[in-house]
Amino acid sequence: MSxxxxxxxxxxxxxxxxxxxxxxxxxESAEKVxxxxxxxxxxxxxxxxxxxxxxxxxxxxxxxxxxxxALAELSSEANLPPNVPSWTRTLGQGVLTKPYGExxxxxxxxxxxxxxxxxxxxxxxxxxxxxxDLKGIITPSGLAFERYHAGVPDIDIDQHRLIINGxxxxxxxxxxxxxxxxxxxxxxxxxxxxxxxxxxxxxPQMEGLQFTHGMISCCEWTGxxxxxxxxxxxxxxxxxxxLAEGADGSAMARSIPIEKALDxxxxxxxxxxxxxxxxxxxxxxxxxxxxEGNTCIKWLRRLEVGDKPWYMREETSKxxxxxxxxxxxxxxxxxxxxSVITSPCPEKPWRAKSGADKGEPSTGWHEIEGMAWSGRGxxxxxxxxxxxxxxxxxxxxxxxxxSKALTRxxxxxxxxxxxxxxxxxxxxxxxxxxxxxxxxREQRGLNSIYHKNSIxxxxxxxxxxxxxxxxx
Amino acid sequence: MSNSGxxxxxxxxxxxxxxxxxxxxxxxxxLGDVASTATATIxxxxxxxxxxxxxxxxxxxxxxxxxxxxxxxxxxxxxxxPPGEGSVEDGEELYEEKCGSCxxxxxxxxxxxxxxxxxxxxxxxxxxxxxxxxxWPYASTLWDYIHRAMPFTAPQSLSDxxxxxxxxxxxxxxxLVDEDFVLTRDNFTSVExxxxxxxxxxxxxDVSNPRCMENCKDPASITIVESLLAATSSxxxxxxxDDVVESNVTSDAAGDNSVTxxxxxxxxxxxxxxxxxxxxxxxxxxxxxxxxxxxIEQGIEVLYSHALEGFQGESGMMxxxxxxxxxxxxxxxxxxxxxxxxxP
Numbered sequence: 153m154s155x156x157x158x159x160x161x162x163x164x165x166x167x168x169x170x171x172x173x174x175x176x177x178x179x180e181s182a183e184k185v186x187x188x189x190x191x192x193x194x195x196x197x198x199x200x201x202x203x204x205x206x207x208x209x210x211x212x213x214x215x216x217x218x219x220x221x222a223l224a225e226l227s228s229e230a231n232l233p234p235n236v237p238s239w240t241r242t243l244g245q246g247v248l249t250k251p252y253g254e255x256x257x258x259x260x261x262x263x264x265x266x267x268x269x270x271x272x273x274x275x276x277x278x279x280x281x282x283x284x285d286l287k288g289i290i291t292p293s294g295l296a297f298e299r300y301h302a303g304v305p306d307i308d309i310d311q312h313r314l315i316i317n318g319x320x321x322x323x324x325x326x327x328x329x330x331x332x333x334x335x336x337x338x339x340x341x342x343x344x345x346x347x348x349x350x351x352x353x354x355x356p357q358m359e360g361l362q363f364t365h366g367m368i369s370c371c372e373w374t375g376x377x378x379x380x381x382x383x384x385x386x387x388x389x390x391x392x393x394x395l396a397e398g399a400d401g402s403a404m405a406r407s408i409p410i411e412k413a414l415d416x417x418x419x420x421x422x423x424x425x426x427x428x429x430x431x432x433x434x435x436x437x438x439x440x441x442x443x444e445g446n447t448c449i450k451w452l453r454r455l456e457v458g459d460k461p462w463y464m465r466e467e468t469s470k471x472x473x474x475x476x477x478x479x480x481x482x483x484x485x486x487x488x489x490x491s492v493i494t495s496p497c498p499e500k501p502w503r504a505k506s507g508a509d510k511g512e513p514s515t516g517w518h519e520i521e522g523m524a525w526s527g528r529g530x531x532x533x534x535x536x537x538x539x540x541x542x543x544x545x546x547x548x549x550x551x552x553x554x555s556k557a558l559t560r561x562x563x564x565x566x567x568x569x570x571x572x573x574x575x576x577x578x579x580x581x582x583x584x585x586x587x588x589x590x591x592x593r594e595q596r597g598l599n600s601i602y603h604k605n606s607i608x609x610x611x612x613x614x615x616x617x618x619x620x621x622x623x624x
Numbered sequence: 625m626s627n628s629g630x631x632x633x634x635x636x637x638x639x640x641x642x643x644x645x646x647x648x649x650x651x652x653x654x655l656g657d658v659a660s661t662a663t664a665t666i667x668x669x670x671x672x673x674x675x676x677x678x679x680x681x682x683x684x685x686x687x688x689x690x691x692x693x694x695x696x697x698x699x700x701x702x703x704x705x706p707p708g709e710g711s712v713e714d715g716e717e718l719y720e721e722k723c724g725s726c727x728x729x730x731x732x733x734x735x736x737x738x739x740x741x742x743x744x745x746x747x748x749x750x751x752x753x754x755x756x757x758x759x760w761p762y763a764s765t766l767w768d769y770i771h772r773a774m775p776f777t778a779p780q781s782l783s784d785x786x787x788x789x790x791x792x793x794x795x796x797x798x799x800l801v802d803e804d805f806v807l808t809r810d811n812f813t814s815v816e817x818x819x820x821x822x823x824x825x826x827x828x829x830d831v832s833n834p835r836c837m838e839n840c841k842d843p844a845s846i847t848i849v850e851s852l853l854a855a856t857s858s859x860x861x862x863x864x865x866d867d868v869v870e871s872n873v874t875s876d877a878a879g880d881n882s883v884t885x886x887x888x889x890x891x892x893x894x895x896x897x898x899x900x901x902x903x904x905x906x907x908x909x910x911x912x913x914x915x916x917x918x919x920i921e922q923g924i925e926v927l928y929s930h931a932l933e934g935f936q937g938e939s940g941m942m943x944x945x946x947x948x949x950x951x952x953x954x955x956x957x958x959x960x961x962x963x964x965x966x967x968p
Binding site for chain 2: 316463469622
């Protein structure tokens with residue numbers, strides 16, 4: 153790829169995290185093991201021991217580093233053909249061992265992660281979805297990114313109430329049971345923090361997909377259309393805005409135009425078939441499909457109808473987009489069309505993970521996969537570039553194509569080991585084409601923080617590693 | 625609102641729009657081949673029943689008293705402001721007690737906590753400082769937010785008069801009112817913020833990217849800006865993780881479950897520091913012997929138990945695990961140990 157001029161680090165103003173992420177991941181994994189409950193630990197040891205006896209390892213003392221490594225190597229072979237694996241020769245756990253199931257212990261690294269320097273404290277902070285490990289459009293509830301301004305409240309559903317007041321004919325108060333009597337809808341919609349990708353306006357600095365794009369999730373939400381509740385209360389003609397307010401310690405509140413409220417806004421209590429997770433607003437939250445995640449008020453306790461917006465902190469100090477000329481956009485609700493390649497990515501390089509060629513580049517056939525989404529409707533098409541945007545090919549969509557939901561795309565590609573500048577570019581039903589970062593910067597400068605939906609670039613090296621870069 | 629009882633029975637319409645399969649064995653030469661993989665697009669159109677005009681009669685009329693307890697929002701035109709007043713002078717004392725440990729005594733912000741004052745005329749700079757004075761368009765937002773969400777560790781604990789006073793002081797820190805100013809409901813809307821005309825309603829899309837497919841730019845013009853980190857290739861993460869898991873199994877097998885001394889510091893930093901670095905809610909400050917000695921005298925088990933289960937004392941309140949109930953007990957006690965170690 154000699155056609156590319158490699159410039160050095162010409163963006164010194166971009167912020168360098170205080171710790172490198174691989175070390176953080178490492179620490180988290182270590183903590184996970186340390187945090188294993190007694191039963192899990194015993195189970196782990198038992199498995200190791202059963203492997204050792206099965207492999208006739210008697211006499212080798214456990215506990216030494218060398219022994220453990222030898223054990224680990226033996227264990228991987230002891231379960232491979234022609235040997236009969238340990239799990240085939242023993243019984244597993246019975247029903248209700250875990251009344252609420254959880255992922256396999258071997259999926260322990262598929263977890264939410266955060267970047268420590270982003271916020272002052274974990275109580276008012278954000279974590280990211282591990283997009284690199286997700287293959288469908290539904291984000292498992294326990295992996296959906298978190299964003300709190302005052303931590304997760306522990307709300308007793310029997311003591312939770314929703315009040316509708318303000319410019320309505322009948323101010324009302326509902327219990328959760330009463331809300332669940334209204335006709336319900338279930339819709340699959342993405343939910344994205346407008347700061348997704350916002351750490352890279354000035355330059356690339358994140359080492360993985362989870363950190364460049366992980367402030368997004370996509371779930372099936374079940375609840376009542378807000379229009380149904382507003383019809384029940386009777387909005388007065390002068391009612392033009394809704395204030396939605398949460399019951400958490402930040403009493404998070406946002407102003408929503410009545411047009412959106414009467415269009416597709418949902419008041420939901422269900423997520424992926426079960427009750428909302430506490431992290432996602434249990435027992436009740438707002439979903440404004442396609443709009444800034446911050447407007448989708450969690451732990452929803454009150455809806456007030458008014459004739460003007462309220463100008464809360466999160467629609468003035470925050471979630472406004474400062475432009476280069478010193479002016480700022482307000483009420484920038486829509487999450488514009490975006491996409492990213494999820495395989496390969498820095499966490500999923502094109503290098504063999506095991507076997508004789510471990511660590512070697514995986515040349516040959518690959519299915520390049522990714523996600524696209526638009527707050528303005530359905531994804532119409534996605535294009536892929538291998539050369540940093542000089543030429544593009546169409547990548548077919550696959551699976552369900554739903555308005556304002558994550559949409560998958562894929563492209564089969566035979567890699568010969570040459571370096572690539574891999575990009576994806578989505579087009580939505582309005583004809584809007586995902587822009588380049590240069591185009592966004594030209595319009596907005598470098599200090600917008602929010603709404604960075606530009607084409608993303610992965611540099612695939614000839615050794616199969618994948619790195620986050622930006623193109624000048 | 626009519627109550628005609630008229631409604632539609634929803635009809636579900638499933639359209640199987642496209643299902644195509646094609647074998648494909650070439651690489652990126654397959655330009656524009658939309659059928660390179662199985663594609664199934666299923667559009668499910670469910671006709672809803674919104675707008676049906678039904679009055680379901682669920683819930684009940686909310687009382688004015690119930691609304692009054694929760695309806696705390698304040699608008700720029702002053703709607704929602706309760707009667708009351710507060711002076712800059714009173715606000716300074718309250719601010720130093722309740723706000724300064726995070727926001728700095730002069731609103732400069734401690735660590736990564738928000739800076740509240742200064743930054744005038746920096747919005748066009750490379751590093752703009754967006755403070756109450758330099759950026760916020762309305763003073764009502766300040767009153768509303770302080771009242772609904774501050775102090776961080778004790779939201780909705782301030783009285784109306786206290787909120788007026790702290791609001792007045794933060795305005796004074798930004799040179800927007802004099803030091804003898806008294807903020808009241810009546811004079812509230814007379815406070816004008818410098819950046820009140822600095823905002824405009826969303827006008828996106830603001831960029832238009834043509835869907836070019838070939839020769840879209842000169843390859844020689846492309847420059848690559850590397851990640852500023854890139855110290856370690858992320859592709860090595862899996863290997864590193866594997867190594868660490870192995871070494872932990874080793875220590876586990878050896879029966880070594882002890883938590884090291886340093887284990888307390890990250891817990892302290894993420895879970896305890898907010899209150900314990902500042903003394904918020906009566907929290908003892910590490911290194912302050914007068915704070916700690918009487919507590920240490922009670923014995924370490926008492927300290928552990930108060931930290932784990934919570935404690936209401938004369939000088940303040942410790943929530944169970946500081947409110948971080950997800951923490952393992954070992955982590956909390958390690959943080960207690962760490963705090964004690966900071967004493968001379």
